[in-house]
Amino acid sequence: MTKKVFWGALAVAGVAAGFASADTLDDVKARGELICGTSTGLAGFSAPDANGRYEGFDVAYCRALAAAIFGDPDAVEFKPLTTTNRFSALSAGEIDILSRNTTWTLTRDVDLKTTFVGVNYYDGQGFMVPKELGVSSARELDGATVCIQKGTTTELNLSDFFRKNNISYEPVPIETNAEAQQQYLAGACDVYTTDASGLAATRASFENPGDHIILPEIVSKEPLGPLVRHGDDHWADIARWTLNALITAEELGVTSANIEELSASTENPEIARLLGTEGNLGEMLGLSADWAKNAIMAEGNYGEIFEKNIGESTPIGLARGLNAQWTEGGLMYSPPFR
Amino acid sequence: MATVSEPPQGGFQLSQLIYDTRYRSMTIQIVTLIAVLSLIFWLGANVASNLAALGKPIDFGFLGEPANYDINQMLIKYTSQDTHARAAFVGLLNTLLVAFLGCILATVVGVVVGVLRLSSNWLIARVMTIYVETFRNVPVLLWIVLAMAILIEALPQPRDFRGDDPAASMFLDSVALTNRGIYMPEPLFSRSLGEFSFFGIFDISNDLLVLLAVLAAGIFAAKQIGKRADRIQNATGERPKTWYMSLGVIAVPLIVVLVLLGFHLGYPELKGFNFQGGIYMRNSFIALWLALSLYTAAFIAEIVRGGIMAISKGQSEAAAALGLRPSRTMRLVILPQALRVIIPPLISQYLNLTKNSSLAIGVGYMDLTGTLMGTSLNLSGRELECVMLTMLIYLAISLCISGVFNIYNQRVKLKER
Numbered sequence: 001m002t003k004k005v006f007w008g009a010l011a012v013a014g015v016a017a018g019f020a021s022a023d024t025l026d027d028v029k030a031r032g033e034l035i036c037g038t039s040t041g042l043a044g045f046s047a048p049d050a051n052g053r054y055e056g057f058d059v060a061y062c063r064a065l066a067a068a069i070f071g072d073p074d075a076v077e078f079k080p081l082t083t084t085n086r087f088s089a090l091s092a093g094e095i096d097i098l099s100r101n102t103t104w105t106l107t108r109d110v111d112l113k114t115t116f117v118g119v120n121y122y123d124g125q126g127f128m129v130p131k132e133l134g135v136s137s138a139r140e141l142d143g144a145t146v147c148i149q150k151g152t153t154t155e156l157n158l159s160d161f162f163r164k165n166n167i168s169y170e171p172v173p174i175e176t177n178a179e180a181q182q183q184y185l186a187g188a189c190d191v192y193t194t195d196a197s198g199l200a201a202t203r204a205s206f207e208n209p210g211d212h213i214i215l216p217e218i219v220s221k222e223p224l225g226p227l228v229r230h231g232d233d234h235w236a237d238i239a240r241w242t243l244n245a246l247i248t249a250e251e252l253g254v255t256s257a258n259i260e261e262l263s264a265s266t267e268n269p270e271i272a273r274l275l276g277t278e279g280n281l282g283e284m285l286g287l288s289a290d291w292a293k294n295a296i297m298a299e300g301n302y303g304e305i306f307e308k309n310i311g312e313s314t315p316i317g318l319a320r321g322l323n324a325q326w327t328e329g330g331l332m333y334s335p336p337f338r
Numbered sequence: 339m340a341t342v343s344e345p346p347q348g349g350f351q352l353s354q355l356i357y358d359t360r361y362r363s364m365t366i367q368i369v370t371l372i373a374v375l376s377l378i379f380w381l382g383a384n385v386a387s388n389l390a391a392l393g394k395p396i397d398f399g400f401l402g403e404p405a406n407y408d409i410n411q412m413l414i415k416y417t418s419q420d421t422h423a424r425a426a427f428v429g430l431l432n433t434l435l436v437a438f439l440g441c442i443l444a445t446v447v448g449v450v451v452g453v454l455r456l457s458s459n460w461l462i463a464r465v466m467t468i469y470v471e472t473f474r475n476v477p478v479l480l481w482i483v484l485a486m487a488i489l490i491e492a493l494p495q496p497r498d499f500r501g502d503d504p505a506a507s508m509f510l511d512s513v514a515l516t517n518r519g520i521y522m523p524e525p526l527f528s529r530s531l532g533e534f535s536f537f538g539i540f541d542i543s544n545d546l547l548v549l550l551a552v553l554a555a556g557i558f559a560a561k562q563i564g565k566r567a568d569r570i571q572n573a574t575g576e577r578p579k580t581w582y583m584s585l586g587v588i589a590v591p592l593i594v595v596l597v598l599l600g601f602h603l604g605y606p607e608l609k610g611f612n613f614q615g616g617i618y619m620r621n622s623f624i625a626l627w628l629a630l631s632l633y634t635a636a637f638i639a640e641i642v643r644g645g646i647m648a649i650s651k652g653q654s655e656a657a658a659a660l661g662l663r664p665s666r667t668m669r670l671v672i673l674p675q676a677l678r679v680i681i682p683p684l685i686s687q688y689l690n691l692t693k694n695s696s697l698a699i700g701v702g703y704m705d706l707t708g709t710l711m712g713t714s715l716n717l718s719g720r721e722l723e724c725v726m727l728t729m730l731i732y733l734a735i736s737l738c739i740s741g742v743f744n745i746y747n748q749r750v751k752l753k754e755r
Contacts, residue, residue: 084716091392091721112719113393133497133611143610145518150708151716156406159418170612171408172622173702173713182487187495188517188621190611230393 024228024235025069025286028096033075036062037095040080040176044201044310044318045101054078057309058099060299061120061226061243065097068242068291073298082175084151087112090229097239099226101195103153113230117240120225120302122322122331124218125154126196128203131211133190138217142167147180147189149173154194157220177202195222197310197318204315238285245292247334248274249301251325256300263293274337281337292337302332389722398727400718401426407713409704411620414540422714427539429709430731436627436705437692437735443631444691445684448638455643466639473636479697481633485625486701493517493621499608512605514613519620521606521613528600545599552595556588563587622703626695634691638684645680646672677750685743689736696732706731 028034038046038058046056059078066076081089081100090098091113101123102108104116127138127146135141138161148155150173162169172189174180181202184192192199196218203209226243228236249255252271254262263275272278276289285291299305306323310316324330355365389395401423408418413431416424455466473481494506496516508514514521531544563580571577606616649672657667698705699712706728715724 084712087716087719088721091394091719107717108719141611143612143614145612150702151713155408155713156717159406159408163418169408171410173410173704173708175699175702179702183490186490186517187497188490231391 024096024232025238028069032070033077034062034066034069034097035077035079035095036065037079037081037086037089037098037100038062039100040082040178042101042177042198042201043205044314044316045197046078046080046099055309057121057305058101058226060305060309061099061246062097064246064295064298065239065242067298068238068245068287068295071288071290071294073294083149084175087114090114090227093229096235097226097228101198101224102227103195103222104225104227105153108227114227115230115236116225116227117236118225118243119223119331120243121197121223123195123197123222123224125157125193125220125222126199126218127215128184128192128199128212129190129215130187131213135215138215138219139165139167141169141191143169144190145170145172145188146191146193147172147174147183148193149177149180150175152194153220153222158193161219181205195224197224197316200318201310201316204317209315234286238287241285242292242295244334245274245295245337246302246305247325247332248337249292249296250303250332251327251334254296254301255304256297259293259296263290270337279338385722394719396723397720398723400714400720400723403718405714406717409709411623411704422710422718425714426706426710426727429704429706432703432708433692433695433698433705434735436623436630436695436698436703440627440630440634440691440695441688443627444634444638444687447631447635449642451635451639452642453646455639456646470636470639473633474640478629478633478694479700481629482626482697482700485629486621489519489621489625490517496608496612499613508606512603514606514608516613517621518612519618519622519624521615522617522619523603523605524615524617526602526604528602530599548595548599549592552591553588556591559587560584620703622698622701625701626698626703630691630694630697633694634687637687637690641680641683641687642676645676648679649675674750678752681743681747681750685740685747688739688743692735692739693732 036059038054038056041047042056044056046054046058049055062076062078063073067073069075079089079095081095081098086098086100086102087108089095098114101121103123104119108114109116127141129135129141141162146158146169148158148171155171155173158169158171172183174183177194177198180192180194183189185206192202194202196214199214203212203214206212226239228239248270249259252268252274254271254274259275262271263277266272266275266277269278273281275293276282276291280289282289282291288294300308303325306320307313310318312319320328320330322331324332326333355361386396402421404419405422405425406418407425409416409425409428411432412428413435414428416428451466451469454462455470457463457466493515494517496514496518498505499507499514499516506516512523527545531548533541534544534547535541560583563583567578567580604615606613606618608614653671653675654667657671662670695705696707699707702708704712710731711724711728715721718724
């Protein structure tokens with residue numbers, strides 16, 4: 001009898017394990033924490049700080065999402081992923097969301113069965129070279145040895161760029177940013193190419209950042225953003241509107257400093273809807289009424305996250321540029337909260 | 339009370355399947371087989387349905403699409419416009435190259451170390467023991483990464499070779515050791531015979547084919563000369579000197595062909611960012627090759643030592659009593675017997691080396707795991723297909739290696755008549 005129960009239990013367990021649950025939000029809630037895929041370490045975007053706590057631009061978004069769901073920005077586990085294993089990890093369900101400076105392309109959105117929930121950084125591919133090489137344009141790189149992260153859009157753009165300009169190069173495929181840094185600094189490659197933001201972040205971590213220049217050519221469009229698995233629209237909505245909430249908060253002047261005051265006494269109906277004191281937007285998403293408030297309180301609004309992690313006051317020193325609000329001449333534009 | 343129990347009469351009963359020892363084992367086997375097969379079927383069906391639910395049914399069509407990425411080391415022509423299948427083939431050839439050269443170097447080093455470990459010289463024997471124990475007790479991936487780090491950090495950059503008073507200079511003005519790899523002179527033919535296209539899949543240099551043909555013919559002729567010498571020796575007891583004739587039939591035609599083809603060396607030259615021309619061995623290849631070879635050689639050394647020690651001392655004493663010199667004793671008496679012990683474990687070391695070459699991913703060597711299971715997988719998102727295909731290819735390579743060596747093993751094993 002006990003044996004029968006045992007086999008029965010095993011069979012049920014097996015069947016249950018075999019079917020991926022369709023509702024990611026339920027899974028996340030049942031688990032009690034969000035699992036977020038990040039990079040293996042890119043200063044300013046996702047890297048552990050001195051206390052081992054993950055910090056950065058991509059990390060802040062995951063904390064905001066965790067806060068939107070649980071009201072707790074620390075209810076999140078980070079999984080460092082390389083460029084080559086990130087999509088497999090997402091489609092296998094090892095992570096709930098990938099927030100890892102990943103470029104939005106048609107193939108990835110359609111053929112790789114992922115859903116990009118928006119753009120949190122408009123980027124483009126650049127080249128970094130040591131100053132002493134005396135190179136001033138990427139077109140002078142004929143015959144150069146180029147370090148490149150495997151399985152990235154930059155790998156494809158690189159091939160296109162050199163083919164278009166009819167010059168040759170020697171690719172050195174590498175797995176992580178740290179590896180690239182080691183090879184580049186040792187002179188095993190002349191050039192390191194990746195998203196311009198990544199180059200700035202990498203250069204900032206060098207001993208002598210001034211010895212290296214980023215060439216003026218930006219050879220591609222790299223809209224970076226978080227992505228989720230294809231097929232769960234509800235989860236994608238939550239992820240998309242959490243990002244939109246951060247962007248809208250900046251547009252409306254809601255910051256982590258004044259959010260308590262505003263949620264108690266705002267006259268602006270859009271802010272009231274965003275912070276959940278008016279309307280039922282949170283309920284529609286299947287979250288609490290103050291979901292967006294929690295998300296913004298986690299690490300601040302989009303502008304605060306930008307300035308704190310990669311902005312001009314940080315060693316990485318990126319200007320807002322394309323990533324300014326649309327009202328300031330940038331491309332950051334969130335659909336309305338209503 | 340001593341009654342003999344009668345065997346049960348009557349027809350076959352269903353309960354006999356469990357209680358009758360004649361049928362029980364059969365029943366258990368059939369039930370187990372059904373259970374295992376249904377588990378496999380259930381897993382397979384689950385994978386298929388889950389992939390279909392995800393919108394990614396199993397499909398190998400991506401292999402025919404353009405790969406769009408570049409590969410640095412290619413033994414055949416490849417551009418980023420070629421298909422994923424061709425990129426995988428380029429990777430496969432890189433795997434085979436490092437596995438082949440690795441097996442050769444590992445065997446040479448392994449045999450030398452194995453024999454030296456038996457040396458009566460205390461120092462040499464101990465040094466070899468230290469070599470074996472260090473290499474085989476540290477994971478091979480660490481050796482590969484270490485070798486790469488040493489190559490990158492210790493050797494000069496190409497730009498160090500520049501200027502009037504360069505920090506580094508080429509060895510004999512022909513070999514450049516840089517932290518990007520080694521540049522060596524390449525053989526060139528000023529009156530080349532062109533290339534032979536093998537069904538449009540890859541090209542082979544006709545010069546190489548001609549040279550190989552001449553070399554094979556020379557070796558065949560040398561063998562005939564040796565056979566003739568054997569016949570004379572059997573008839574007269576005197577062995578004529580043949581070494582100059584053998585050398586002649588091998589070397590002279592080869593030199594004549596080389597001169598006819600206009601053989602000369604092309605030297606690497608520093609142009610722009612890198613050395614151009616010559617043969618370029620990338621540091622990723624060198625690191626992988628050396629680390630794999632030295633690691634596997636430590637195991638082969640132990641196999642060789644065990645093989646030699648397995649031959650009883652009486653054999654060499656008997657050979658000495660017959661008047662054989664030590665070198666002939668080794669070649670004619672000890673080694674043929676030791677090989678029987680050595681070959682089977684040696685095969686598995688070759689298989690290990692070939693499979694370990696997939697650790698190329700640690701240093702960015704574009705082998706099969708770097709192309710098909712690396713970038714192609716990532717760009718196409720076809721995880722299951724790529725992994726299955728890669729497994730199948732490694733399986734095929736391993737079966738080929740063990741097949742070839744099993745034939746060799748059949749030839750050297752004890753002949754029972």
